[in-house]
Amino acid sequence: MRTEQAVTVARGDYLPYPYAIPSIALEFDLDPARTRVLSRLSIERQPGVPADTPLALKGEDLALVSVAVDGSPIAEGGYTISDGVLRLTGLPAACEVEIVSDCRPAENSTLMGLYVSGASLFTQCEAEGFRRITWFADRPDVMSRYRVTLRGTRADYPLLLSNGNLVDAGDLPDGRHQAVWEDPHPKPCYLFALVAGNLTCRELRTRTRSGRDVLLQVYSDPGSESQTEWALASLERSLRWDEDRFGLELDLDRFMVVAARDFNMGAMENKGLNIFNAAYVLADPDTATDANYLAIEAVIGHEYFHNWTGNRVTCRDWFQLSLKEGLTVFRDQEFTADMMARGQDAAAAASARAVKRIDDVATLRAAQFPEDAGPMAHPIRPESYQEIGNFYTATVYEKGAEVIRMQHTLLGEAGFRAGMDEYFRRHDGQAVTCDDFVDAMESVYRDLHPGRDLSVFRRWYQQAGTPRVSVTLDHDAAAQRCTVTLSQRNPAVGVEKQDASAQEKPPLHIPFALGLLDPQGRALPLTLDGKTQETVLLELTTASAQWTFENIPAQPIPSLLRDFSAPVIVDYPWTDAALALLSAHDGNPFARWEAGQELATRQILANAARHQAGEPLAADPTLVDAWRATLRDPKLDAAYRARALMLPSEKTLAERMQPIDPPALAAARDFLRAELGRQLAQDWRAAYQDNQTEGAFSPAPGPAGRRALKNLSLAYLMAGDAAANQALAETQYRGAANMTDRMGALSALVNEGSGDAVGQAIADFHTRWQHDPLVIDKWFALQATARGTDVAAARALMAHPAFTLRNPNRARALVFQFCLNNARGLHAADGAGYDFWAEQVLALDALNPEVAARLARAMDNWARYAPALRTGMQAALGRVRAHAGLSRNVAEIVAKALD
Ligand code: 0A1
Ligand code: ZN
Numbered sequence: 001m002r003t004e005q006a007v008t009v010a011r012g013d014y015l016p017y018p019y020a021i022p023s024i025a026l027e028f029d030l031d032p033a034r035t036r037v038l039s040r041l042s043i044e045r046q047p048g049v050p051a052d053t054p055l056a057l058k059g060e061d062l063a064l065v066s067v068a069v070d071g072s073p074i075a076e077g078g079y080t081i082s083d084g085v086l087r088l089t090g091l092p093a094a095c096e097v098e099i100v101s102d103c104r105p106a107e108n109s110t111l112m113g114l115y116v117s118g119a120s121l122f123t124q125c126e127a128e129g130f131r132r133i134t135w136f137a138d139r140p141d142v143m144s145r146y147r148v149t150l151r152g153t154r155a156d157y158p159l160l161l162s163n164g165n166l167v168d169a170g171d172l173p174d175g176r177h178q179a180v181w182e183d184p185h186p187k188p189c190y191l192f193a194l195v196a197g198n199l200t201c202r203e204l205r206t207r208t209r210s211g212r213d214v215l216l217q218v219y220s221d222p223g224s225e226s227q228t229e230w231a232l233a234s235l236e237r238s239l240r241w242d243e244d245r246f247g248l249e250l251d252l253d254r255f256m257v258v259a260a261r262d263f264n265m266g267a268m269e270n271k272g273l274n275i276f277n278a279a280y281v282l283a284d285p286d287t288a289t290d291a292n293y294l295a296i297e298a299v300i301g302h303e304y305f306h307n308w309t310g311n312r313v314t315c316r317d318w319f320q321l322s323l324k325e326g327l328t329v330f331r332d333q334e335f336t337a338d339m340m341a342r343g344q345d346a347a348a349a350a351s352a353r354a355v356k357r358i359d360d361v362a363t364l365r366a367a368q369f370p371e372d373a374g375p376m377a378h379p380i381r382p383e384s385y386q387e388i389g390n391f392y393t394a395t396v397y398e399k400g401a402e403v404i405r406m407q408h409t410l411l412g413e414a415g416f417r418a419g420m421d422e423y424f425r426r427h428d429g430q431a432v433t434c435d436d437f438v439d440a441m442e443s444v445y446r447d448l449h450p451g452r453d454l455s456v457f458r459r460w461y462q463q464a465g466t467p468r469v470s471v472t473l474d475h476d477a478a479a480q481r482c483t484v485t486l487s488q489r490n491p492a493v494g495v496e497k498q499d500a501s502a503q504e505k506p507p508l509h510i511p512f513a514l515g516l517l518d519p520q521g522r523a524l525p526l527t528l529d530g531k532t533q534e535t536v537l538l539e540l541t542t543a544s545a546q547w548t549f550e551n552i553p554a555q556p557i558p559s560l561l562r563d564f565s566a567p568v569i570v571d572y573p574w575t576d577a578a579l580a581l582l583s584a585h586d587g588n589p590f591a592r593w594e595a596g597q598e599l600a601t602r603q604i605l606a607n608a609a610r611h612q613a614g615e616p617l618a619a620d621p622t623l624v625d626a627w628r629a630t631l632r633d634p635k636l637d638a639a640y641r642a643r644a645l646m647l648p649s650e651k652t653l654a655e656r657m658q659p660i661d662p663p664a665l666a667a668a669r670d671f672l673r674a675e676l677g678r679q680l681a682q683d684w685r686a687a688y689q690d691n692q693t694e695g696a697f698s699p700a701p702g703p704a705g706r707r708a709l710k711n712l713s714l715a716y717l718m719a720g721d722a723a724a725n726q727a728l729a730e731t732q733y734r735g736a737a738n739m740t741d742r743m744g745a746l747s748a749l750v751n752e753g754s755g756d757a758v759g760q761a762i763a764d765f766h767t768r769w770q771h772d773p774l775v776i777d778k779w780f781a782l783q784a785t786a787r788g789t790d791v792a793a794a795r796a797l798m799a800h801p802a803f804t805l806r807n808p809n810r811a812r813a814l815v816f817q818f819c820l821n822n823a824r825g826l827h828a829a830d831g832a833g834y835d836f837w838a839e840q841v842l843a844l845d846a847l848n849p850e851v852a853a854r855l856a857r858a859m860d861n862w863a864r865y866a867p868a869l870r871t872g873m874q875a876a877l878g879r880v881r882a883h884a885g886l887s888r889n890v891a892e893i894v895a896k897a898l899d
Helices: 229-246 290-306 318-341 346-372 394-427 434-448 457-461 494-498 576-585 589-612 621-632 638-645 650-654 662-679 681-690 701-720 722-735 739-752 756-769 773-784 791-798 808-821 832-847 849-859 867-882 888-898
Strands: 019-029 035-045 055-058 063-069 079-082 085-088 094-103 113-117 120-124 143-153 159-162 165-171 176-188 194-197 200-207 213-220 254-260 273-277 468-476 481-489 510-517 526-528 531-533 536-540 544-549 557-560 569-571
Touching: 063 085, 120 254, 120 273, 143 159, 143 194, 159 176, 194 273, 200 229, 213 229, 229 254, 229 290, 229 318, 229 394, 254 290, 273 290, 290 318, 290 701, 290 739, 318 346, 318 394, 318 434, 346 394, 346 589, 346 638, 346 650, 346 701, 394 434, 394 457, 394 510, 434 457, 468 557, 481 510, 481 536, 510 526, 510 576, 526 536, 526 544, 536 544, 557 576, 557 589, 576 589, 576 621, 589 621, 589 638, 589 650, 589 662, 621 638, 621 662, 621 681, 638 701, 650 662, 662 681, 662 701, 681 701, 701 722, 701 739, 722 739, 722 756, 739 756, 739 773, 756 773, 773 791, 773 808, 791 808, 791 832, 808 832, 808 849, 832 849, 832 867, 832 888, 849 867, 849 888, 867 888
Parallel strands: 019 143, 213 254, 254 273, 468 569
Antiparallel strands: 019 035, 035 094, 055 085, 063 094, 079 085, 113 120, 120 194, 143 176, 159 194, 165 176, 200 213, 468 481, 481 544, 510 536, 510 557, 526 531
């Protein structure tokens, strides 16, 4: 086998498709061994296109049976097939093309196109999976009306689903039956879906705000019916929220969500027939944690919101992916924030929103910042790609959402809504670009701010890398005036570094929210543009700019980038005392959290340096006092305290270390955790007792927050003194009334505990939940990331009969968790972790290139690691690159990492 040929696609190469395909009729004879697909395309040559322009249709892993034009068979020679493209020439300006082909779902381990999961058949078409079902113009700007006929045996496939409305159904000879579906909305083929199998359904009927009755359904494996209540309720909340906040209504009579056990990603927004990874559908208190409940609501929302942002208005080409993804992530983040804040008073709502913002920013920093600083760095609208599947990234999604959020911040809630309305007014039913979106927003921005525009802002779409904003304060005591200077830097990243002329990029438009505190921690009123507020929004659009504030009697303490108003790194020389003051008093709950995290980061980095130098580690009292104050503050709710008291993740910390030395970081972080656990033991114990939840389980923010704080307290107590607290963990494990508490206790035992009780708890957990794959995934993941799990232990886990690489959730639970979230294990001094990584990437690549390429990215930032690690990482990458028969997906990742 040869490695697939690398072909680079460039954004500037876009050409419209020369034909329209207004309608497509598909007929499936479903059979896992060999499914026959008949596709009838209505074809219209676009005006001005030369008559000899071939109709080029993409196909992959298909066996062609026949081609006909307007009912006449075309003999071989009347068409060509090369490099996965079927070309037909000499077509009339308008005609019907009929193609019959076969595919083999049971042999399809890529989970792209039509595949088997359990006893059912599913499809996944985004981005380029439709070409694995039939030859087609597999690109998002070709939109067609679909009529889909599904035929299969009633015994195996009692349920036959596709997009839109069921228009006909009936029996066929030989125990077969059929269903005919019509989707009234033209769509690109990446939104096509079918599901065939034996699934159970939970449904509800509701009325849209314009008074249409709609049916909402959630389908899942037989036996899981008790686990779909939350998903269905989340779906109804999503429908209501999009009506309330954006005035967007469901445009279908029926909206279906189907859970698949084998799925490459989180979920997929196929029109009216969302297909989900079961992990984002199934939940009950015994099997799902609070984090699972939250993620299900968010992903259900995300896919539902795509119905407008993605489906009604779609992408012109895949370079515009962030048009739908950044916007839809922003929408799901706001949905979750609104759900967490609802029904609460202003202060509690602000805290709840801050909790969501903290979680989202923590994700951005842990996943996107490293991407933006490494070999895969790309703008949210990439300039080129080899394999589009590799660009479903934290940058396109999470940074993309930040870029939308900045527009929301610059326009305000009402302005942003007006911009969205304008976007739909202009583009409903079209396939458009990111520029089209910004144009709509800019039309409102210009009205709000005459003389200003978003021309500088647009650079966020074309520049990669995380900007650095440095802040200086000049206080004039005599004049009681403070001048704030913001300066930005946009250094070259990733491939840009190879171009000596492009070392520094132009400035961006950065909305920078700022507050100033007096030395007692009280907010200082700030006047900007005639308005006096505690938070001002500074718009930095040049390399450097200054703002002056009056009536500032003493040197103030700045509260910077409140609510994380832009995805940048802030440089400011706070003292530890200033950070402690902010962490106790900042009126902006996000910035208050940030101050504590910064304080902890500094201490961990200092200790990592001591660890490297062989010096003893130390916990500074400023940090311990700050943690104690937060822990004891009765005004802070539990969910917020749980975030504020957590130490920054190893991934976030790594971004602050040069070169990165994960074992040193882990040692320093563990040391501080243990010190905080020991020195604040009484307070942790009190928090543990005060935050018990009783009565019927509810995943609502209140009780979930108490469980988070309680389990964090347990983790600190165990870290501080495992022997003294193990009984507490064991008791919690045995008596747990929900999965959050059971996992919290098991994690404490596995990571810190000792003796027979640990192994017994692991075995007990497995015995209890062996029938539930999603819980067994948790069991694998917990062990894969445990402190003591080295490569040998990971391999031993892989030998467990329940392990398989073929199921992406299982592979992610064990192999990905080990390689991405067990730095100590991966970076073992003998290099065994790197060997393991290379071996698993290659094994996965033979089965599922999309998933393999994600694992391949674990070595992206090898060049930033400590020399002793770097060479081993580089060598492992080299071994993968040298392997014959690599997929295009993995080949692109390793080549970029090594170039
Ligand atoms: N559009 C989906 C993401 C998605 C992309 C590719 C997939 O298959 C390889 C599946 C899902 C979303 O944003 O939810
Ligand atoms: Zn999405």
